[in-house]
Amino acid sequence: MSAPLLTVENLSRHFGGVRAVNDVSFAVEAGAITGLIGPNGAGKTTTFNLISGLLPPTSGTVRLDGGMLTGLRPDRVAAQGVARTFQGIRIFPALTVAQNLRTAVLAGMRLGFWEDLLNLPAAQRAEAAATRAVTVLLCDIGLEDRADDIANSLSYAHQSLLGIGLALAVRPRLLLLDEPFAGMNPSETQQAARMVTRIRDSGITVVLVEHDMPAVMGVCDHIVVLDQGSKIADGTPAEIRSDRRVIEAYLGTDDDA
Amino acid sequence: MRTLGVLLAILLIAVPPFMAEYHVYLLSLTLLWGIFALSMGLVLGFIGEINFGQAAFVAIAAYASSLLRLKLGFSFWSAAPVALALVVGLAALVGLITLRLRGPFFALVTLGFGEIVRLIITNWQDLTNGPLGLRPIAPPESLFGLRFDSKLGFYYLVFATLCVSLAALARLIRARTGRMMIAVREDEVLAGFVGIPVLRHKVIGLCFSALVAGLGGLLIGPFLTLLAPGQFDLFASVDMVVMVVVGGVGTLAGPLIGAVFLVFMPEALSFARELRPVMMGGLLIIVTIFLPGGVIGLLRHGLTRLSSAGRGRLAVLR
Amino acid sequence: MLAQQLTNGLVLGSIYALASLGFTLIYGAARVVNFAYGEMLMLGAFVTLMVMNGLGLEFFLALPLAMAVMAAASVAIYLVIVRPVIRRTELQVLLVTTGLLYVLHDMAVTIWGTDPRQMDMGLDGVLEIGDVIVPYQRLVVVVTMLALVGGLYFMLYHLRVGKALRAVAQNRFGAQAIGLNVDRVVSFAFAVSGALACAAGALLGALYAVDPGMGSAPMLKSFVIVIFGGLGSVPGAIVGGLVIGLTETLTGSYISYGFKDVFTFLLMIGMLLLRPQGLLGARRS
Ligand SMILES: Nc1ncnc2c1ncn2[C@@H]1O[C@H](COP(=O)(O)OP(=O)(O)O)[C@@H](O)[C@H]1O
């Protein structure tokens, strides 16, 4: 077994009395798709928020490739090669699809303040490189023919794809996807799932949050199960499928929508 | 749009020599407000905040440069960079303290900042001569053979300043920095996660805004030949806000249109002067509710789209 | 001397606290920053004066009537200019209330002119305890502040509408989810805020004078106070008001009268740096 890319150790986050995440530890193998599953309210999104720097943890640490992520600002976490999407989608609604992607691509480029402002050759090279990168990204997420549409006007499924595209534009080593299949019909889900596999095959490690178990079983190499803030299981899809506590947790909360 | 701008610029250069002195004065006043509105437009449209202390930035540049000239014998031109550096530095400080916080802190604190600056100017009488004001403030010394001691000469200086400000801001919003600012305005959480340092870009925006306000501030002393704290009250900042909103938030042309609308029109037609504040406040409310894209939005989307524009968010313009 | 200054500071602080309550209440309930709040104080003072003169009532009889009028006016303001933009950007809410500031101010100047008017509370004389002197008028201000705060707390913690208001303030979506009519609750918050503005304005007017410019100073103090005490926090406004009142009186009499506002402003900046949510504010995530 190679060294894990992401290590989460004894991570906790409490909101007042609510223990949203409670002493959770797990490791994410490089080059694999890890599923983070659990019923609604299990603490999956909060775990992402802790990893990506949106929230400070109450206690515990997150390491990427040995380096500490805990305590870094979101843009610093992004610079370390961690990108994420949001449950319920977050894009720049008033910009076009291409402008959305371009923004994220440019954000990651090295370019001096004055070089940029004075439009020196370095800035022009960066813009040209960004144009190429956007073309590739549009292709990756399958929105080539929507490039000039205002993001707001896209269908929900397409907005979700654009959200993934924004994350890919960061050129991440680790990609955190929060319920990317929510609101998609079965064929869209299948397409998106194939895209996630392609992303993994291109060398990006993926952590996938879903509360819909069957949707992820087929895609994930490894699964971590949360319930009420705590980890209750950790293993291959086959192991998870037969785990008694997982079955209980899911049977107990059949009201997920 | 661009050809229209060039045409307008040619008119603004060619026509004033044939205009009456009063009209040249009026035109200078309008362009000066155009500079201020432009500076406020950057804050409103590209940071998404209101700066109630914008008039204080103007005041600081005006007082600093005038005091350097009157008390230490600086020339207008050597005082300018010092005054501008002071304003930009203060803007960075205000920005670093307030813009890292979510919520209306920026608006509230800048309002306090504006009042404090006015208070200091009023009470530091040894330096500023208090409420009586500083006078007389001479026109800028001639530079490269250009003279600014006539109404017309000064007008051209104002015009040049406006053009430089406009060009700088136009470049800024097309540059990467500007597009990062727009992303932050659109959704600062998401902006952070795609790798944009959020605070940094807000502060840069504020510094540019203060720079432009300061450029206008350098001119206001020589323009009025007098500086007094009363000129820089809250309402001066709000006037700038109204201009931006009426013209169109999130554009560069909008604030200029707003300035023409609100300075040149009523002055030239000299109607309803006592009702001006009500007009300003009412306009601000009505335009914000029914026409968030302002005049520019109206021009771009046409009258047919009026109703939907009023209700929804004007995509690119907002 | 010091005892007198402390007393003056506490009295001043009570006035400030009173002037900040309605402002912070609306922010807490609806995340609306009402930049016209100072002008509503001014309007409240004029309305009280008009009720006194028009109906020939004593100050303390006119005040409740005027408070009802201002409550209605405040709800009207919410419905007509704030509600249309409340679901859009925060910037637009700031813009409309800023516009309102202009409109109310200039309306008052047009209708009533700029000359200050006296408003008689009908209370003279002073209370002397040792060498500390407190005019009855000021004592009344403190008592009224305490009564209004008591009433506000009773409403927030014992009446259904008050509990609903707290629920909305804590979690708007949660409140909606359990079936509260958020719009009605926010309207109610505006009504209470308008009534509080009226009381604060009338008392200020009676202590000093009633004129269209009287709103701007308390508005600025309110901002400093609510940021210091915690935006949206009612106890924060009270504690903040007292602290700022004391600071102002003490620095004003011992350091520099002309620059006393600078000290309170610096106090606010210090709070923003050390504890951005304010003294008693809840941290927002
Ligand atoms: N910002 C927050 N403030 C208070 N409670 C929160 C916050 N975020 C999440 N929670 C609570 O933490 C728990 C876990 O939520 P979440 O991580 O969103 O679950 P999941 O994504 O697994 O559905 C829930 O009970 C939720 O109400």
Ligand SMILES: [Mg+2]
């Ligand atoms: Mg979730």
